[in-house]
Amino acid sequence: SQESLIFDLGRSGRYARAQAPAEHADLADIPAEFRRKQRAVMPEVSELQVVRHYTRLSQKNFSIDTNFYPLGSCTMKYNPRACNSLAMLPGFLDRHPHAPDSTGQGFLACLYDLQEMLAEVTGMKTVSLAPMAGAQGEFAGVAMIRAYHDARGDDGRTEIIVPDAAHGTNPATAVMCGYKVREIPTAADGDVDMAALKEAVGPQTAGIMLTNPSTVGVFERRIQEIATLVHEAGGLLYYDGANLNAILGKVRPGDMGFDVIHINLHKTFSTPHGGGGPGAGAIGVGERLLPHTPIPQVGRDNGQYYWRTEKDIPQTIGRLSAFGGNAGVLLRAYVYARMLGRDGMTRVAEFATLNANYLMTRLKAEGFQVWLPERRASHEFIISLKGEAKELGVTAGDFAKRLLDLGYHAPTAYFPLLVPECLLIEPTETETVDDLDGFVQAMVTIREEARQDKDFVKGAPYNMPVRRLDEVKAAKELDLKWQGEAS
Amino acid sequence: SQESLIFDLGRSGRYARAQAPAEHADLADIPAEFRRKQRAVMPEVSELQVVRHYTRLSQKNFSIDTNFYPLGSCTMKYNPRACNSLAMLPGFLDRHPHAPDSTGQGFLACLYDLQEMLAEVTGMKTVSLAPMAGAQGEFAGVAMIRAYHDARGDDGRTEIIVPDAAHGTNPATAVMCGYKVREIPTAADGDVDMAALKEAVGPQTAGIMLTNPSTVGVFERRIQEIATLVHEAGGLLYYDGANLNAILGKVRPGDMGFDVIHINLHKTFSTPHGGGGPGAGAIGVGERLLPHTPIPQVGRDNGQYYWRTEKDIPQTIGRLSAFGGNAGVLLRAYVYARMLGRDGMTRVAEFATLNANYLMTRLKAEGFQVWLPERRASHEFIISLKGEAKELGVTAGDFAKRLLDLGYHAPTAYFPLLVPECLLIEPTETETVDDLDGFVQAMVTIREEARQDKDFVKGAPYNMPVRRLDEVKAAKELDLKWQGEAS
Amino acid sequence: MPFIPHTDEDIRRMLAEVGVDSINALFDEVPSDLIDPGLPGIPEGVSEMEIAREMNERAAGDMLGPCFLGAGAYRHHVPAAVWEITTRGEYYSAYTPYQAEASQGTLQLIYEYQSMMSGLMGMDASNASLYDGGSALAEAVLMAVRANRKSKSGRILVPDTVNPMYCDATRTIVGNQGISLETVASNADTGAVDVETLKQWDGEDIAALVIQQPNWFGRLEEAQALTDWAQRNGALVIAVVNPTAMAVLTPPGEWGENGADIACGEGQPLGIPLSSGGPYFGFMCCRKAHVRQMPGRIVGRTVDLEGRTGYTLTLQAREQHIRRNKATSNICTNQGLMVTAATIYLSLLGAEGLERVAGQCHANTRKLTERLADIKGVSLRFDGPYFHERVIELDRPAEPVFQQLASQGVLAGYPLGRHDKRLGNALLVCATETVTDADIDRFVDALSHALAKAA
Amino acid sequence: MPFIPHTDEDIRRMLAEVGVDSINALFDEVPSDLIDPGLPGIPEGVSEMEIAREMNERAAGDMLGPCFLGAGAYRHHVPAAVWEITTRGEYYSAYTPYQAEASQGTLQLIYEYQSMMSGLMGMDASNASLYDGGSALAEAVLMAVRANRKSKSGRILVPDTVNPMYCDATRTIVGNQGISLETVASNADTGAVDVETLKQWDGEDIAALVIQQPNWFGRLEEAQALTDWAQRNGALVIAVVNPTAMAVLTPPGEWGENGADIACGEGQPLGIPLSSGGPYFGFMCCRKAHVRQMPGRIVGRTVDLEGRTGYTLTLQAREQHIRRNKATSNICTNQGLMVTAATIYLSLLGAEGLERVAGQCHANTRKLTERLADIKGVSLRFDGPYFHERVIELDRPAEPVFQQLASQGVLAGYPLGRHDKRLGNALLVCATETVTDADIDRFVDALSHALAKAA
Structure with missing residues (x-):
């Protein structure tokens, strides 16, 4: 049923009275010219109304805790509840970021230990936890590449090479760092087109941004060759950690030859996605880039933990936020990493890969077209519904919407851009084989429904709180806030 | 959609591995004859499966946090979330009940302060927090009445007087204490039938159990006269606190003449109902019954808090549980009581009463038959759908089920037993007038639907996870546990 | 008015609908000598912030170290x-x-x-x-x-x-x-x-x-x-x-x-x-x-x-x-x-997990009691198979020792003399899966010290 | 295998479906010199119980008293x-x-x-x-x-x-x-x-x-x-x-x-x-x-x-x-x-509640800084209207005083000299609605003592 806007539930003068001081303080010392004239437009509701409204709204979401969520490239695996409750212990929650290091040794020890574990599992020299999301990690990485060239006076390097299948953040980041983007194609076998790469690499190359396994779900087999090629040309290699879950503990980006890597802790280290963040985009740094590590970073000296700043890293690219990063997210990642431990990390990669290959095999057996069927799936894989679109008139988007009705969150659709009518499917290691089988059955059911009545599938979803939304209207007749109308 | 049983999700050998020791301990010192031969039938599932299953199941419940819940006699008001989080602070949660008083002064102080506040607001001499639910509080109260007479050697008193409208727990409790139940009728004006009472009272009277306001939702106006009558006959008065919310801070049972009272903290003091408990049934004790107060009780001596036991109360009726009562529930009640404070308590009664009288007036205006229309509603009131049953063929039960479809939890139906086709409606003070209006509108809508198509209403609910259930089959073909069948 | 949503306007509208002038009028059936007793013993209401501060202080004051108390309630890991x-x-x-x-x-x-x-x-x-x-x-x-x-x-x-x-x-x-x-x-x-x-x-x-x-x-x-x-x-x-x-x-x-x-x-x-x-x-x-x-x-x-x-x-x-x-x-x-x-x-643990928990509790109690029995002045009280809880006998009354160790942050078991005078020197001890070797060391040390002095 | 639900039977069935003998075979496209590096620097996994114990210990070690630090992050009551x-x-x-x-x-x-x-x-x-x-x-x-x-x-x-x-x-x-x-x-x-x-x-x-x-x-x-x-x-x-x-x-x-x-x-x-x-x-x-x-x-x-x-x-x-x-x-x-x-x-507070919170923060800061200004060796640094945060000037470098008070459990504000040498004696102080009069007394006492000694 429709849920009113919180504003429409309100009545003038109402608020949750247990939550504010009983009296209005005297503000007469602030001259009137600085004072607000009219109250802000705000909800005016009781505590029960708030609790009920947001509890009911929450039930309108799919989430890992309620549904299988095989969203390719997003690693929607189980977020252990202990990571939440232990990160929210009062000793951590109430600590002011400017409080001296001496009073936060427990907190800093967790971050230090996390840095060490991440460096080990990625094969990098050091780790900074400062970036607050994957995209900020990317930014930091490319900014470090730039700082490296700048520091050497090597200022003719104007290009960053990016595969055409890359995440949108890659080219956007390169531009933020003042680089031009040089796109290279993906070969038919799913790997980077080496000929195109060789042609692209040169003295103008600042670096290359790669995801490995790549966004088409396969391991880049010639990665060592690529690393040598780029390094010999004087460029550096940036590793986009979006797909790190696929190889955690099995293969290390540092060993592949990467100079810098970001790790989406909200993917591989299972911190919550939170409906769009907060994430954390820790940066792993190789030998060449060590002097440019972003600040702050946790150091250890004589058993005491402390924040390292520009004093310790004078050539740092600098600070990325007002404080030290998404500390609470980092604590969650730390708890998760400790529960996994050495063997557990490796198993993440193994079972994420097993689940993906099993699901790919099953879908293929049911007649769906797997992209790159000759390759091993990494932790994700692609099917193309081009055939279904042509023969039955239902698109990948239609399948995606109908899956919602059947209780499955849709896989990522229409990404990567180079595969027509594609679904990028990432089951993750925390799902059971029975749930994978259920997903296969749902896909088969939808195809059968489409054969019977394509318009039925095209009309999906039917069982969600709303049916398909008018996105054109949303973008053209912008309605971005409540304007005081009645509900 | 149907949710599988947790057992049906399992596979042999699966469990949440982060939650148990990594190794099996050696139990060879326990002789085989004492050891379990075959593993217990248990779910075999992963942590994600558990989280997902019980998150999804939760969404199938109505609750205060999701719906208006005007369940008469149950006081389903907002349960402040702070009461939960503050009662679950680690210092309280991890404390062993046998830990010495000296290490639990904070905890004991909360209970002591709660005792004091409850005594004050009910007008009683002392309070014991030992009873773990209303029914146990009732038991303790009647057991104390019995102990009182026994201690005086007054052993001819064999009867407890109970109005016919009383909660079922009242007669059941009297029997548990070895008494016969003498039922007296309710007069046409809703008060106790005084003539019948006078006839019932005598030397065989151990006491009377009353709820005031009564279960028909009105204040017993001649309560002082009743108290005198019973006391003069040598009996005692027991106050069933189920409806205390209606008079909190406005009128005190102690002032009315009651000798003992139980307080459902999960009603008036807003601790959670929890889908059926835990409750807490604190006992308020008057002068006459002081020597028989149940144990343990928190005492204070020289600023130190301690558990009072039989050493301190030698004539106590004794202990009601292994430990000291539902401590965590009591902490929640304490937090709530402190947030309300003196004025807040009185306002509870005032606004609960305002909401009930408003809702009663509105329903009456819409043509529904109010029981006792000449009386003020207390915090609840009764409507009878006898007319609708006769004219339209839809019963109170049908209205109740159809209300679920419209997003309202049904009021209590068919209680008290003496009113035909009744709904007992208790809106509580935490609901807004808009929600009350919405409920009225829903009742009007259902009556209109019944006029159009009574079978439609009789078939309700339609929008719930299940439709009406076969209760006869449930009772005849008892299926009380999973037997290993496939889902 | 904490938790009560009524605005002044709401109240006016509702009273008008009911046809009374004030909320107090709704209590006109209550005998007038009973109404509004005043509640001098109840403090003014406080905000959530204020009570949160108090509860945090009270809870913090109650915190304690390792627990070897069972006797009907057991400290287990709760996921x-x-x-x-x-x-x-x-x-x-x-x-x-x-x-x-x-x-x-x-x-x-x-x-x-x-x-x-x-x-x-x-x-x-x-x-x-x-x-x-x-x-x-x-x-x-x-x-x-x-x-x-x-x-x-x-x-x-x-x-x-x-x-x-x-x-x-x-x-x-x-x-x-x-x-x-x-x-x-x-x-x-x-x-x-x-x-x-x-x-x-x-x-x-x-x-x-x-x-x-x-x-x-x-x-x-x-x-x-x-x-x-x-x-x-x-x-x-x-x-x-x-x-x-x-x-x-x-x-x-x-x-x-x-x-x-x-x-x-x-x-x-x-x-x-x-x-x-x-x-x-x-x-x-x-x-x-x-x-x-x-x-x-x-x-x-x-x-x-x-x-x-x-x-x-x-x-x-x-x-x-x-x-x-x-x-x-x-x-x-x-x-x-x-x-x-x-x-x-139970769903998280399953039969397998519960077995492991039970096993670890028993093994820890066995380890604990074997260590304790080595202390001069301590013996094991009863013969025969046990599970996860065991009685030790001291060379002196247990209650004062229990209180003394509690003041040092160790909950040393349950003094059985509270229910049976013949067991005045006995402590019922328990070590669940939450107990570490360091906890056991601490108990052993504390008890050794306590018993080192003459009874 | 924490958080991984696969039973041995599941694994067998899945590998058979995929047509490989082992999970490792699924990594056969990875260059063999890169695979399975071993991770000696990463400790063995621990159970939730074990990490919970560690986190509780670490968090408990970090606890602290009253906070007069703002400088971009503010301690407010969170419902x-x-x-x-x-x-x-x-x-x-x-x-x-x-x-x-x-x-x-x-x-x-x-x-x-x-x-x-x-x-x-x-x-x-x-x-x-x-x-x-x-x-x-x-x-x-x-x-x-x-x-x-x-x-x-x-x-x-x-x-x-x-x-x-x-x-x-x-x-x-x-x-x-x-x-x-x-x-x-x-x-x-x-x-x-x-x-x-x-x-x-x-x-x-x-x-x-x-x-x-x-x-x-x-x-x-x-x-x-x-x-x-x-x-x-x-x-x-x-x-x-x-x-x-x-x-x-x-x-x-x-x-x-x-x-x-x-x-x-x-x-x-x-x-x-x-x-x-x-x-x-x-x-x-x-x-x-x-x-x-x-x-x-x-x-x-x-x-x-x-x-x-x-x-x-x-x-x-x-x-x-x-x-x-x-x-x-x-x-x-x-x-x-x-x-x-x-x-x-924001829904809980509404405009009215937020006004009260803001007002109380400001009033507390005003009260605090007036009290602090009475201490010998403390003055108010800037003239003109302010809101909920204010600069005080000590008679000596602020950083050591800040560290000293922190060791006594009082977070005494932010030493502005960290960004501007000219403000080396200045502290930016803030008292939100969570600060009580007792907290202010504690700060005033601690600072008075610290400044009583010769700089």
Whole structure:
């Protein structure tokens, strides 16, 4: 049923009275010219109304805790509840970021230990936890590449090479760092087109941004060759950690030859996605880039933990936020990493890969077209519904919407851009084989429904709180806030 | 959609591995004859499966946090979330009940302060927090009445007087204490039938159990006269606190003449109902019954808090549980009581009463038959759908089920037993007038639907996870546990 | 007005609709000498912020170190998922599931709980909980008297190896119903009941025998033989058991030739925090034949109008809201939220996980007591198999030692002299899976020091 | 295998289906010299119980007393309801709401958030959050450069009264895009910007002026006059504000004749715990004209096929996943869960509640600084109106005093000398609504003692 806007539930003068001081303080010392004239437009509701409204709204979401969520490239695996409750212990929650290091040794020890574990599992020299999301990690990485060239006076390097299948953040980041983007194609076998790469690499190359396994779900087999090629040309290699879950503990980006890597802790280290963040985009740094590590970073000296700043890293690219990063997210990642431990990390990669290959095999057996069927799936894989679109008139988007009705969150659709009518499917290691089988059955059911009545599938979803939304209207007749109308 | 049983999700050998020791301990010192031969039938599932299953199941419940819940006699008001989080602070949660008083002064102080506040607001001499639910509080109260007479050697008193409208727990409790139940009728004006009472009272009277306001939702106006009558006959008065919310801070049972009272903290003091408990049934004790107060009780001596036991109360009726009562529930009640404070308590009664009288007036205006229309509603009131049953063929039960479809939890139906086709409606003070209006509108809508198509209403609910259930089959073909069948 | 949403305008509108001038007018049926007593003893209300500060200070003052106390309540690891889900509003703020269609979440959960408890106990059926272990024994006694139709005596045999607090609570609750609890003395050397001892009741009319396993001293009773003796003599058997222990010990359903008739006990070990003594929950299971005598809520599986599976409260004719003075018990509200937690706990652990927990508890207690026994002035008190709890004997009264160690932050076990003067030097100790080697070292050190001084 | 549900039988069945002998065979495309590096530096996994023990110990070691630190992060009361609801699995474990039909909860919540933030700021539109206040300023600078089409210079005026950490972060982020941040010196006596000072840029091509209100020193800037100067000179105005303060101070939308162009800042005061520095969230609002230049997610209200109201991400053509190297920003994941908390916080407080909170913070800071100013060796540093934060000047370097008081459990404010040597004796102090009179007494006592000794 429709849920009113919180504003429409309100009545003038109402608020949750247990939550504010009983009296209005005297503000007469602030001259009137600085004072607000009219109250802000705000909800005016009781505590029960708030609790009920947001509890009911929450039930309108799919989430890992309620549904299988095989969203390719997003690693929607189980977020252990202990990571939440232990990160929210009062000793951590109430600590002011400017409080001296001496009073936060427990907190800093967790971050230090996390840095060490991440460096080990990625094969990098050091780790900074400062970036607050994957995209900020990317930014930091490319900014470090730039700082490296700048520091050497090597200022003719104007290009960053990016595969055409890359995440949108890659080219956007390169531009933020003042680089031009040089796109290279993906070969038919799913790997980077080496000929195109060789042609692209040169003295103008600042670096290359790669995801490995790549966004088409396969391991880049010639990665060592690529690393040598780029390094010999004087460029550096940036590793986009979006797909790190696929190889955690099995293969290390540092060993592949990467100079810098970001790790989406909200993917591989299972911190919550939170409906769009907060994430954390820790940066792993190789030998060449060590002097440019972003600040702050946790150091250890004589058993005491402390924040390292520009004093310790004078050539740092600098600070990325007002404080030290998404500390609470980092604590969650730390708890998760400790529960996994050495063997557990490796198993993440193994079972994420097993689940993906099993699901790919099953879908293929049911007649769906797997992209790159000759390759091993990494932790994700692609099917193309081009055939279904042509023969039955239902698109990948239609399948995606109908899956919602059947209780499955849709896989990522229409990404990567180079595969027509594609679904990028990432089951993750925390799902059971029975749930994978259920997903296969749902896909088969939808195809059968489409054969019977394509318009039925095209009309999906039917069982969600709303049916398909008018996105054109949303973008053209912008309605971005409540304007005081009645509900 | 149907949710599988947790057992049906399992596979042999699966469990949440982060939650148990990594190794099996050696139990060879326990002789085989004492050891379990075959593993217990248990779910075999992963942590994600558990989280997902019980998150999804939760969404199938109505609750205060999701719906208006005007369940008469149950006081389903907002349960402040702070009461939960503050009662679950680690210092309280991890404390062993046998830990010495000296290490639990904070905890004991909360209970002591709660005792004091409850005594004050009910007008009683002392309070014991030992009873773990209303029914146990009732038991303790009647057991104390019995102990009182026994201690005086007054052993001819064999009867407890109970109005016919009383909660079922009242007669059941009297029997548990070895008494016969003498039922007296309710007069046409809703008060106790005084003539019948006078006839019932005598030397065989151990006491009377009353709820005031009564279960028909009105204040017993001649309560002082009743108290005198019973006391003069040598009996005692027991106050069933189920409806205390209606008079909190406005009128005190102690002032009315009651000798003992139980307080459902999960009603008036807003601790959670929890889908059926835990409750807490604190006992308020008057002068006459002081020597028989149940144990343990928190005492204070020289600023130190301690558990009072039989050493301190030698004539106590004794202990009601292994430990000291539902401590965590009591902490929640304490937090709530402190947030309300003196004025807040009185306002509870005032606004609960305002909401009930408003809702009663509105329903009456819409043509529904109010029981006792000449009386003020207390915090609840009764409507009878006898007319609708006769004219339209839809019963109170049908209205109740159809209300679920419209997003309202049904009021209590068919209680008290003496009113035909009744709904007992208790809106509580935490609901807004808009929600009350919405409920009225829903009742009007259902009556209109019944006029159009009574079978439609009789078939309700339609929008719930299940439709009406076969209760006869449930009772005849008892299926009380999973037997290993496939889902 | 905390938690009350009414604006001044709302109040005006509502009073006008009702046709009164003020809220006080709504109380005009209350005798005027009773109204508005004033409440000078109740402090002014405080904001959530203020009470949060106070509660944090009080809770912080109560914190403590390692815990070797058991005696009916056990510190186990409680997985974070248990309470994060249990306190979801839909479980936390729901009522007893009378409206089945709007309560399928709670109802299915209880059905699953019943299945798990039946499985753990090896019994046919379970109810949806009672208040705690102590009151569960009281209800079991009442139930046994009802269920044993051949017995008219109301006599219940209760060994002195049953938790004395349970006995106290039972006496309070059943005391007015013509039931007598008769004590069976245990063997002073073994701390368990000898079957021989029961022979004195051979041929007498006994309604039921209570058997606690592991017993109050942590010792394992000869449950098989005791059960057979009782049932041969026409008495029912009431088992009082620790549910964690049932992962590794013979469950009541398999005691003797026919199994116990009723199994009950304290559910706290299954995911419920110690929480200063409550809320916990009592559990009760029984044989099929006795289901209709069982007190409390019971959920059954059935179908809806369209044939879909659904769950509902059943056998309500036993209960007080229907049967009133003929009810099996006056219990109404039970411990629903605790059952929610226990169900989630058991689902996470499964039989395998619970076995590991039980095993680790036992191994830790064994390690602990072996270490303690090496201290001069400490010996082990009872011979024979035990589980996860054990009695040690000091060379001096235990109570002062307990208090002294508590002041040093070590909860050194339960002084048994509180219930039996003959055990004045004894401590009942327990080390669950939460206890580390460092904790044990700390206890051993503290006790060694305490006993190093002359008694 | 924590969190991995596969049984041995599952694994066998799956490998058979895939047609390989082992899981390792699935990695046969990885160069063999790279595979299975071993991870000697990573410890063995531990159970939840073990890590819980460690985290509890570490957290307990970090606890501390009263907090008079602000400087960009503020200790406010966070209602219990905020995080109990925010951490519900449906919010906590959901992804960015790309699939609108399956994400109406999050989407409607964001729409409500946008409405609240727009209302609080007096602006036309809000996005769905940025990372934090510092990076929000960086994004605002980039946005201003894009949006100010008349300006080609990329020059941004930044007073030295803007949070220096925000300036640092902004420099890091915008440094490679041809943008220059030029410092505007404030008046050393007032700690605020004189409009006169800006005259030196009259007629120059300036893309934007940044105004922080209250500023880094807690002082109120002449936002009206500064805004008018900037806009008359063709510069956009970027407001950096404390959202709590906006309950009582003139919001950016009402600055000067036309209002600020962009308002941004740190959302932490709105229900987000201090949490050692994060996660917080940056907010950003703007005028309608600039909406299409705003970075980050934006939710719009629309209708579904049946005409029912629904919510969806909109204007996605600005974003990196569509526009790639032409995007307004590379931001993808933002701080969704923090927005959830802030939305619930603002709903609970409303305008009235937030006013009371802001008022109490200010009153407490006034009381605190008046008390501190009475101490020998302490004076108030800047003249003029302030809000909820204020600079005091000691008779000696502040940093050692700060460290000394911290070791006594009092966080005595922020030593401003860390950013400006001229302020080496200054402490920026703040007393929010959570501070009690007893806390103030404790600070006053501790500082009095510290200063009683010769410097």
